[in-house]
Amino acid sequence: MTGPSDLPSPPVIVLENLVKFFGRFAALRGISASFAPGRLYVILGDNGAGKSTLLRIVTGLMQPSQGKVTLLGAGSIREVAHRVGYMAHAPLLYDELSGMENLRYFAGLYGLHDDNVCERAMTMVGLDPELSRRIGQYSQGMRQRLSLARAVLHDPELILLDEPFSNVDVRSAREMAAVLGRVRDKGKTIFVVTHQAALMEGIADEFVHMTAGQIVAREATARKANAQVETPS
Amino acid sequence: MTTFTMARATLLKDLRLEWRSKDAINSMLFFALLVVVVFSFAFNPTAEESRHIAGGLVWVALLFAAIFALNQTWARELRNQVLDAYRVSPAPPNALFLAKAIGNFLFVVVLEVMMTPLFVVFYSLRSVGPVWQLIVVALLGTWALVVNGTFFAALSIRTRSREIMLPLILFPISIPALLAMVDATTSILTGDASPDFWIKMLAVYDVVFTAVCLLLFETVLNAE
Numbered sequence: 001m002t003g004p005s006d007l008p009s010p011p012v013i014v015l016e017n018l019v020k021f022f023g024r025f026a027a028l029r030g031i032s033a034s035f036a037p038g039r040l041y042v043i044l045g046d047n048g049a050g051k052s053t054l055l056r057i058v059t060g061l062m063q064p065s066q067g068k069v070t071l072l073g074a075g076s077i078r079e080v081a082h083r084v085g086y087m088a089h090a091p092l093l094y095d096e097l098s099g100m101e102n103l104r105y106f107a108g109l110y111g112l113h114d115d116n117v118c119e120r121a122m123t124m125v126g127l128d129p130e131l132s133r134r135i136g137q138y139s140q141g142m143r144q145r146l147s148l149a150r151a152v153l154h155d156p157e158l159i160l161l162d163e164p165f166s167n168v169d170v171r172s173a174r175e176m177a178a179v180l181g182r183v184r185d186k187g188k189t190i191f192v193v194t195h196q197a198a199l200m201e202g203i204a205d206e207f208v209h210m211t212a213g214q215i216v217a218r219e220a221t222a223r224k225a226n227a228q229v230e231t232p233s
Numbered sequence: 234m235t236t237f238t239m240a241r242a243t244l245l246k247d248l249r250l251e252w253r254s255k256d257a258i259n260s261m262l263f264f265a266l267l268v269v270v271v272f273s274f275a276f277n278p279t280a281e282e283s284r285h286i287a288g289g290l291v292w293v294a295l296l297f298a299a300i301f302a303l304n305q306t307w308a309r310e311l312r313n314q315v316l317d318a319y320r321v322s323p324a325p326p327n328a329l330f331l332a333k334a335i336g337n338f339l340f341v342v343v344l345e346v347m348m349t350p351l352f353v354v355f356y357s358l359r360s361v362g363p364v365w366q367l368i369v370v371a372l373l374g375t376w377a378l379v380v381n382g383t384f385f386a387a388l389s390i391r392t393r394s395r396e397i398m399l400p401l402i403l404f405p406i407s408i409p410a411l412l413a414m415v416d417a418t419t420s421i422l423t424g425d426a427s428p429d430f431w432i433k434m435l436a437v438y439d440v441v442f443t444a445v446c447l448l449l450f451e452t453v454l455n456a457e
Contacts, residue, residue, distance in 0.1 A: 061321065063457065081321060081323040084321065086317075086321045088317055092313060092317055092318035093313055094313070096249075096254055097246070097249070097250070105246045108239070108242040109318075109322040150318065
């Protein structure tokens with residue numbers, strides 16, 4: 001008899017024949033895939049491959065022209081919004097507010113009113129919670145870190161990151177990648193869209209290659225293979 | 234978390250942003266000031282004439298000035314695409330709408346408070362009717378302007394010429410409210426007629442359009 005703990009975990013994201021048109025241009029061409037929880041997926045592809053469009057559809061910011069997304073078992077993304085964190089290419093932060101003021105506001109949207117939550121998120125990404133500067137005066141790297149803090153401050157199960165390392169110096173990018181690895185180790189599922197695959201080597205569980213709006217290859221890394229050997233189901 | 238708690242948090246954030254940038258209030262104040270001064274010199278009205286034209290002048294000046302605040306409301310959410318952070322959160326869309334509408338209402342009320350002494354001085358205004366009725370008309374009229382303005386500003390944020398689009402959509406739909414505001418104000422200032430009908434009409438307009446905007450805002454917010 002198979003006990004509940006022996007059952008494979010249900011997929012965190014299921015994409016069924018996802019198509020997205022912008023006018024006559026097909027940005028996504030019938031993507032069907034499912035992704036297991038607790039893993040770090042890196043989505044790679046050239047500009048225009050459909051990576052960001054895919055992420056925006058998964059977050060509910062964009063509606064697919066055809067197809068269906070099931071997120072954390074729910075058909076409606078709004079139902080599970082509190083379990084999802086999203087970091088876009090843009091920082092999604094108010095320039096006129098300080099880091100803590102920004103985080104406090106966004107934490108409030110998730111029903112969190114504890115300053116410790118914001119302070120922990122800032123510390124996790126290597127920023128000082130005492131920093132009173134408005135983020136308009138932050139460097140690009142600091143903004144990206146704060147943006148990551150905003151995406152994870154409500155402790156989401158699923159984290160979707162669109163180009164988190166763009167315009168970030170190599171050292172900061174490595175530190176951010178290490179943070180992502182630690183977050184994944186806590187059982188979170190992470191999707192990272194990036195052009196900097198090298199940064200994620202040794203951290204990612206799977207590289208997902210996209211070309212012309214389709215997933216053309218899924219390549220499990222040695223890390224994932226090792227993990228499967230160590231914990232056979 | 235209720236809609237009102239979320240709306241309060243967003244409103245406080247918007248007030249803080251405006252306090253630091255003063256984008257909306259400065260533009261509105263400067264524009265309204267220009268209108269008062271220019272019209273005062275252009276017409277040089279007597280006190281009696283002023284009572285007849287002030288209703289129209291005040292509300293047209295406020296309507297145009299409010300456009301600056303209304304455009305600014307969503308412009309600041311588009312910078313850094315912050316609106317997306319709200320859209321992916323579990324916070325109810327109506328909380329955002331209410332916060333924006335109340336914020337704009339406060340900005341325009343502040344403008345009205347600042348402009349009233351100037352109108353009185355430049356146009357030698359003295360109300361024949363009770364002043365408290367003017368306050369009621371000002372509050373109802375301001376809400377009529379901002380509730381539709383906030384909604385249509387959200388509707389036009391993804392259009393290329395949103396600064397032009399907003400007045401093009403807003404002004405025609407505001408005509409019944411504008412008519413009620415001008416006639417009610419003129420009736421009170423001159424004491425010629427009772428403003429009751431116009432005040433009731435404004436109240437009904439406010440209730441109807443607030444309900445419609447709240448019902449449709451989620452669709453507008455998530456439109457592509």
